Amino acid sequence: MDKLNGNRPEKEYDVIIAGGGILGVTLSYWISAIPGIKVCLIEASQRVAMHSSSRNTGVIHRPFYMNPDKKRLFAWASQKSYSMWKSFASDFNLPWNPAGTLEIAKREEDLKRLDAFSNWAVKNGMGNDEFRIFDEKEMKQEYPYLAGKGAILSKTDTSVDFGIFTNTLFRSINRENFTFMPGTYLEPENIDIGSSSILVVNGENRFRLGFRHLINAAGSDSLKIAHKMGLAKDKGMLHFRGDYWKVRENAFPEIRHNIYTIPEHPEFPFLDPHFIVRHDDSRQIGPNAAPVFSPYAYEGISERLLDPLRTLFEKPFMPKLKLLTDREFLQLAWSEWESSLIKNKMGLRVKEFIPGFKNDVLLDRGIAGIRHSVIDSDGFLEDSMVIDGPLSTHIINYNSPGATGSPAYSALIVHNLLEAGVFGERKNPSSRLLSIWNFENLFL
Numbered sequence: 001m002d003k004l005n006g007n008r009p010e011k012e013y014d015v016i017i018a019g020g021g022i023l024g025v026t027l028s029y030w031i032s033a034i035p036g037i038k039v040c041l042i043e044a045s046q047r048v049a050m051h052s053s054s055r056n057t058g059v060i061h062r063p064f065y066m067n068p069d070k071k072r073l074f075a076w077a078s079q080k081s082y083s084m085w086k087s088f089a090s091d092f093n094l095p096w097n098p099a100g101t102l103e104i105a106k107r108e109e110d111l112k113r114l115d116a117f118s119n120w121a122v123k124n125g126m127g128n129d130e131f132r133i134f135d136e137k138e139m140k141q142e143y144p145y146l147a148g149k150g151a152i153l154s155k156t157d158t159s160v161d162f163g164i165f166t167n168t169l170f171r172s173i174n175r176e177n178f179t180f181m182p183g184t185y186l187e188p189e190n191i192d193i194g195s196s197s198i199l200v201v202n203g204e205n206r207f208r209l210g211f212r213h214l215i216n217a218a219g220s221d222s223l224k225i226a227h228k229m230g231l232a233k234d235k236g237m238l239h240f241r242g243d244y245w246k247v248r249e250n251a252f253p254e255i256r257h258n259i260y261t262i263p264e265h266p267e268f269p270f271l272d273p274h275f276i277v278r279h280d281d282s283r284q285i286g287p288n289a290a291p292v293f294s295p296y297a298y299e300g301i302s303e304r305l306l307d308p309l310r311t312l313f314e315k316p317f318m319p320k321l322k323l324l325t326d327r328e329f330l331q332l333a334w335s336e337w338e339s340s341l342i343k344n345k346m347g348l349r350v351k352e353f354i355p356g357f358k359n360d361v362l363l364d365r366g367i368a369g370i371r372h373s374v375i376d377s378d379g380f381l382e383d384s385m386v387i388d389g390p391l392s393t394h395i396i397n398y399n400s401p402g403a404t405g406s407p408a409y410s411a412l413i414v415h416n417l418l419e420a421g422v423f424g425e426r427k428n429p430s431s432r433l434l435s436i437w438n439f440e441n442l443f444l
């Protein structure tokens, strides 16, 4: 049934949020507690957190590795969000596994990074007792089964299940003025610049929803939606799948921490796979970062035959062309693909820092996730980006540590919209309607 009734919206809201991942849900949590504001969250899937927000490594990252000049927003949000998630997990009795992360310098030249990390940890607000640097000798003594020139241990990194976190928070949203529309897709192709309504599709139904302000937290579609509103036209998006392999139970009982290594190519989104201690103490290795041609290609390289052409020729073309003619990028992309196809290749990469690692401990594939990385003529963006239009706010490049930082990050967006008078006369999210976190405390 087509409910299109000219351009007249079928329903009107003060705020529409597009995208029910961890970002859209934390935004909904805050905004639905602003007295008198009607909020609608639209989500293309049938439930919240069906994509990146449930398909990730599950680590609450402490900000020791985030350069506060280059990852300003993420560093701030990760630091603020740590205690928020900690009290949340305790209030709702959710898994909280403070496994810690050991990040290893594999090469002599990585040791400089360890010094930078300890400076950034303190600059970003971590306590001196939350991390420890090991030189090569100390590392050998403490971790004889690992190889490296040195390492930093971030003791408070914690393994959780962000899918469970998102669903639990979703159930705590104040329902007085909140509407959730699952299975509802905002069609980027049909957005009109300057319009205060959007066309959405739900099964057979197509209808318009009116808004005073639209917040775009649509992950894989976020850049397309921004483009259609005339914003961020110089930026493009590429998708990288991270695959995981499950490690046999009881293998490597001596490894208690997540084991990461200092990335060899920080300018590209290719990290070396990690050894991960999950929230339930099970272990996995991954993720790699294999380029794929559609945002939900959890297997293979694309969902539809024409996706590769569409992705490559989508505008703007130049940043992609620059990457596709970069030999180093292409070589790395190929090696990521090898470790996606052949589990032994992934295992070999782990052997570089766990010399006793044997591929026969690798069982089935874990749940893969896809990063949506934004590029422009300078290469990959390092931080996430918030872009304001006249009636809209768009969050793009919301990659790792996006799940960690989401409660504070979304509070900051709401704070800035309140300051700009977007919701009318300033009324903060009411503590009467919030059950978990206090908005004002974040900005003292």
Ligand SMILES: Cc1cc2nc3c(=O)[nH]c(=O)nc-3n(C[C@H](O)[C@H](O)[C@H](O)COP(=O)(O)OP(=O)(O)OC[C@H]3O[C@@H](n4cnc5c(N)ncnc54)[C@H](O)[C@@H]3O)c2cc1C
Residues within 6 Å of the ligand: 018, 019, 020, 021, 022, 023, 024, 042, 043, 044, 045, 048, 049, 050, 051, 052, 053, 054, 055, 056, 057, 058, 059, 060, 061, 184, 185, 186, 187, 188, 217, 218, 219, 220, 221, 222, 241, 242, 287, 368, 369, 370, 371, 398, 399, 400, 401, 402, 403, 404, 405
């Ligand atoms: C492999 C991998 C490992 C990671 N590891 C970590 C980690 O250990 N720690 C950490 O903090 N972060 C990690 N991250 C990053 C983290 O998962 C993301 O930053 C976070 O989940 C992004 O949340 P989101 O809500 O923006 O996106 P998503 O969870 O992708 O949600 C976006 C939602 O928008 C919906 N949508 C899209 N288009 C439309 C449309 N047009 N209309 C309606 N709905 C739409 C989608 O269905 C989706 O549900 C990892 C990510 C990946 C991929």
